[in-house]
Amino acid sequence: MDSMTFVLFGATGDLAKRKIYPALFNLYLDNKLPDSFLIIGVGRGELSDDDFQIRIKESLLTFSRHVVDEKHHIEEFIKLCRYNRLDVTNGEDYKNLLDVIQQNEKDREIKENRMFYLSVAPEFFDMIASNIKESGLSSTNGCKRLMIEKPFGHDLKSSQHLNEKLSNAFEEDEIYRIDHYLGKPMVQNLEALGFANPILQALWNNQHIANVQITASETVGVEARAGYYDKAGAIRDMVQNHMLQLLMMTAMHLPTQISTTDIRSEKIKVMESLRPLKKEEVVDHVVRGQYGPGEIQGSGVIGYNKEPGVATSSKNDTFVATRVWIDNDFWQGVPFYIRTGKRMNEKFTKIVIEFKNPLKDLYRNDNQNAAPNLLVINVSPYEGVSMQLNSKNPQNGNLEPIVVDFSSSGKDVPEAYELLIFDALRGDSTFFAHWKEVELSWQWVQPILEAFEEDILPLHLYPSGSMGPDPSNQLLKVDGFKWW
Numbered sequence: 001m002d003s004m005t006f007v008l009f010g011a012t013g014d015l016a017k018r019k020i021y022p023a024l025f026n027l028y029l030d031n032k033l034p035d036s037f038l039i040i041g042v043g044r045g046e047l048s049d050d051d052f053q054i055r056i057k058e059s060l061l062t063f064s065r066h067v068v069d070e071k072h073h074i075e076e077f078i079k080l081c082r083y084n085r086l087d088v089t090n091g092e093d094y095k096n097l098l099d100v101i102q103q104n105e106k107d108r109e110i111k112e113n114r115m116f117y118l119s120v121a122p123e124f125f126d127m128i129a130s131n132i133k134e135s136g137l138s139s140t141n142g143c144k145r146l147m148i149e150k151p152f153g154h155d156l157k158s159s160q161h162l163n164e165k166l167s168n169a170f171e172e173d174e175i176y177r178i179d180h181y182l183g184k185p186m187v188q189n190l191e192a193l194g195f196a197n198p199i200l201q202a203l204w205n206n207q208h209i210a211n212v213q214i215t216a217s218e219t220v221g222v223e224a225r226a227g228y229y230d231k232a233g234a235i236r237d238m239v240q241n242h243m244l245q246l247l248m249m250t251a252m253h254l255p256t257q258i259s260t261t262d263i264r265s266e267k268i269k270v271m272e273s274l275r276p277l278k279k280e281e282v283v284d285h286v287v288r289g290q291y292g293p294g295e296i297q298g299s300g301v302i303g304y305n306k307e308p309g310v311a312t313s314s315k316n317d318t319f320v321a322t323r324v325w326i327d328n329d330f331w332q333g334v335p336f337y338i339r340t341g342k343r344m345n346e347k348f349t350k351i352v353i354e355f356k357n358p359l360k361d362l363y364r365n366d367n368q369n370a371a372p373n374l375l376v377i378n379v380s381p382y383e384g385v386s387m388q389l390n391s392k393n394p395q396n397g398n399l400e401p402i403v404v405d406f407s408s409s410g411k412d413v414p415e416a417y418e419l420l421i422f423d424a425l426r427g428d429s430t431f432f433a434h435w436k437e438v439e440l441s442w443q444w445v446q447p448i449l450e451a452f453e454e455d456i457l458p459l460h461l462y463p464s465g466s467m468g469p470d471p472s473n474q475l476l477k478v479d480g481f482k483w484w
Ligand SMILES: NC(=O)C1=CN([C@@H]2O[C@H](COP(=O)(O)OP(=O)(O)OC[C@H]3O[C@@H](n4cnc5c(N)ncnc54)[C@H](OP(=O)(O)O)[C@@H]3O)[C@@H](O)[C@H]2O)C=CC1
Pocket: 009, 010, 011, 012, 013, 014, 015, 016, 042, 043, 044, 045, 086, 087, 088, 089, 118, 119, 120, 121, 122, 149, 150, 151
């Protein structure tokens, strides 16, 4: 891989500590970093390179999945890391950074390939991008790339505004918008599952599939993020990005060639076929909830509106369930249900494909138990695939559901950030969110945001430790289904 200078804005922050350094370290251990690679962390504090390297070491000892046998490699890895003081609001600081980078490129006689990773608050994104341009940091004889963390805007308008600003400094194919759900190994496996298994390919349509259910359930509450989360809610925090990306990856019609452009265009087609909701219709297709007090794994927890930083009167959504329709030839008539919430009774993300069940009517009067066939794609915490089939119990002759299970748990599976940073380093943007996908997602979500803001639909309280409010079950019940 070509040489690269990796500039990390927000190098002293939480995300860098928990995810980015461990991911870079794992890539280093797997020999997946460019031969000549320099990490320059920036922040406002006065840190020496040594101070910075000690911080990184601490982060690796706490968060890397590889530390026990690899302590000596940590010492080698941190030598790749330097610190540069920079206030993102100060144009002069970027010129100093340019001097440091140019000097290093000259000393090592390497190409001016530069990656800028923005792990900072979103209000800085456009300012940093334009300062990178103004200072000359982006005038290189190599490649320049921008990696940014969500949120990409707060609604449709602000996301369009942000994109306009970013595209003044970077071309679309130079922008790598991270959606860490796209980095989860099982999500990356979805295309292969369909592509490499004709049996699934043949069944992946409305003739055979009754409904699709996508759930991301969390046990954590708002944690220390009330400042951000109370303005975002589950709809912006999870649905607009992660959940719609899972929907696109599940519903896309597999292209004949698996190229970045083909996958993108199929994902965009899904979003273009998503039936739009009018604000007044939101109440019939969306359930919003907020967690109350309850119990998580045997311990009592407080309700959302008692959390530090949250107003008692907050009507913020910590749970959203919705029914969506994809109006194209493959999916016409198949409801997709999406559900996500905090303080639920279990932490998992999974996609369940429920197949049509003609046996239900056949065996109706026979006291037999013909359950629908289910394909369950477990995204996290354990990656795996299972299939629910029907089989005859030899003891009583009754049909019973059996589960054929594959789980990769226990294997050394790479982290999402590791896969994504590796892809960005080699210029592969398949598993990053393209602007068009982001824009169409905001467009679809916009009436829901407005309906929430105007309080058009009820906010259902659910006990912490449950699977959300009961109306979320009703959403499926009226269609003759249940959450699996
Ligand atoms: N933490 C997480 O799990 C996740 C975070 N994100 C996103 O990642 C981004 C970073 O989040 P997180 O790490 O949690 O944030 P933190 O608040 O922990 O860190 C913010 C970073 O920004 C730097 N910073 C703030 N102001 C300036 C400034 N004027 N000039 C230079 N640097 C500045 C700080 O450096 P210093 O104070 O040293 O100057 C610090 O390194 C955000 O966009 C967030 O939404 C996305 C998904 C998950």
